[in-house]
Amino acid sequence: MTALRVVAAVVMALLLQGLLTRALGAPSMRVDFGLVAVVWIALRFGRVPGLLGGTLVGLGQDALGGGMLGLAGLAKSVAGFATGIAGTQFIVTQTVPRFLVFLGATLLHAGVFVGLSTLLGLKTSAQPYLDVSIQGLSNAAIGVLVFRLFEVSPGARERWRARRERRQKRRYH
Amino acid sequence: MALPDTRHRARYLFIAVVVGHILLISAQVGSRSGPPLLQAGLMTALTAAQRAAWGAVAGVRGVWEGYAYLRNVYADNQRLSRENTDLRVLLQQERANARGAEALRALLGLRARTPWVTAAADVVAGSVSPDYQSIVLDKGRQDGVQRDMPVINTVGVVGRVVEVSGRTSVAQLVVDRNAAAACVIERTGAQGIVLGNGDGRLRMEYLSATAEMVLGDLVVTAGTDRVYPRGLLVGVVERVDRNGPAFRSVIVRPVVDFSQLASVLVLLAPAPAASPADDGLVAK
Numbered sequence: 001m002t003a004l005r006v007v008a009a010v011v012m013a014l015l016l017q018g019l020l021t022r023a024l025g026a027p028s029m030r031v032d033f034g035l036v037a038v039v040w041i042a043l044r045f046g047r048v049p050g051l052l053g054g055t056l057v058g059l060g061q062d063a064l065g066g067g068m069l070g071l072a073g074l075a076k077s078v079a080g081f082a083t084g085i086a087g088t089q090f091i092v093t094q095t096v097p098r099f100l101v102f103l104g105a106t107l108l109h110a111g112v113f114v115g116l117s118t119l120l121g122l123k124t125s126a127q128p129y130l131d132v133s134i135q136g137l138s139n140a141a142i143g144v145l146v147f148r149l150f151e152v153s154p155g156a157r158e159r160w161r162a163r164r165e166r167r168q169k170r171r172y173h
Numbered sequence: 174m175a176l177p178d179t180r181h182r183a184r185y186l187f188i189a190v191v192v193g194h195i196l197l198i199s200a201q202v203g204s205r206s207g208p209p210l211l212q213a214g215l216m217t218a219l220t221a222a223q224r225a226a227w228g229a230v231a232g233v234r235g236v237w238e239g240y241a242y243l244r245n246v247y248a249d250n251q252r253l254s255r256e257n258t259d260l261r262v263l264l265q266q267e268r269a270n271a272r273g274a275e276a277l278r279a280l281l282g283l284r285a286r287t288p289w290v291t292a293a294a295d296v297v298a299g300s301v302s303p304d305y306q307s308i309v310l311d312k313g314r315q316d317g318v319q320r321d322m323p324v325i326n327t328v329g330v331v332g333r334v335v336e337v338s339g340r341t342s343v344a345q346l347v348v349d350r351n352a353a354a355a356c357v358i359e360r361t362g363a364q365g366i367v368l369g370n371g372d373g374r375l376r377m378e379y380l381s382a383t384a385e386m387v388l389g390d391l392v393v394t395a396g397t398d399r400v401y402p403r404g405l406l407v408g409v410v411e412r413v414d415r416n417g418p419a420f421r422s423v424i425v426r427p428v429v430d431f432s433q434l435a436s437v438l439v440l441l442a443p444a445p446a447a448s449p450a451d452d453g454l455v456a457k
Binding site: 021030 | 182197212296300343
């Protein structure tokens, strides 16, 4: 079941990123939904699903981005594994710690990606610090929101069900 | 033989994944052909899902735009009708000019202009990562699309095809950090390499310090990189910086609005033999 959820999260993230970029008409977006999904998987299910989720997302991005296969794969695998470890070592159930975990994962991912790209002689951003900072803040904001949505949605569904049952009872009485 | 301690299983898996990635990257360094099976498999599966998802979104949008969103249709119709009339007049002028050019061409004994074979493709998805700037097209190998074919729109160069599957393909935008094209300043013929800046703009490098240029000069493809044919419009010179004693770097604003890419053209025919008189598409 966990494997299924991991694959579903990965596919959803890649589809969402591609569709939103297309619909909003931008060449690329600052937010990396793939990385957000990897961090969510790692915090929710642990370091091994985080590692494997990172591999899947990264390889998917490499294949669809026309880049070197394995570059984003390695960066996201490392970020997913490290986030999973952080999730077991620290309490990350509040907004601020979660925000910091998303920020840290983005920095780690960028460090590995830019480092590897430099080693391989590939071009990196002209303003890496600014780009990574903006991406980190965007990822963290979206990530915290995603967690909040997942926490709120079961309660909302139960409240909606209870309201419906109350209405049905009133109708029968 | 004892099995590995379950406590360390995650660590072993991590090491295996990292080593696997390093081997995968190493296999592509040098040849750049990469392991085609894995890449093709991943691409086919993911682009098929993207194509289906965009089809659903486009269907809903089509219903909305076709039936519900009818505001300003009359005004748009009037405006388009006026534009159509203007374009018809312009077309007549261009036809007259073309007839003159053909007569001159025949007079000089030059070969007839070869029309480009193109395939119109819809953009079904944008970049799936902020680290890459690419688009997914709904045309693939079955439609004659191959790797390294140029992708253009009515304005100028969009990019080139970098991956192809049966019914879809991925095009790297010319503004991607790892994109490059051999270009010339149209007015002076000064040659250089246009590289993606990663921020939506381009920079032209390896230009001679003596190369003459002014802001607003048009930058067109040189036709020497075996990807883009000569004369396709790429951008406009926006800023000029000196880059060392011998070269200067030029910031180029792309002419294509990448935020409005809904459909593009893939140039299916190979670039014709480099001859100054035989351009298929010439920038205006």
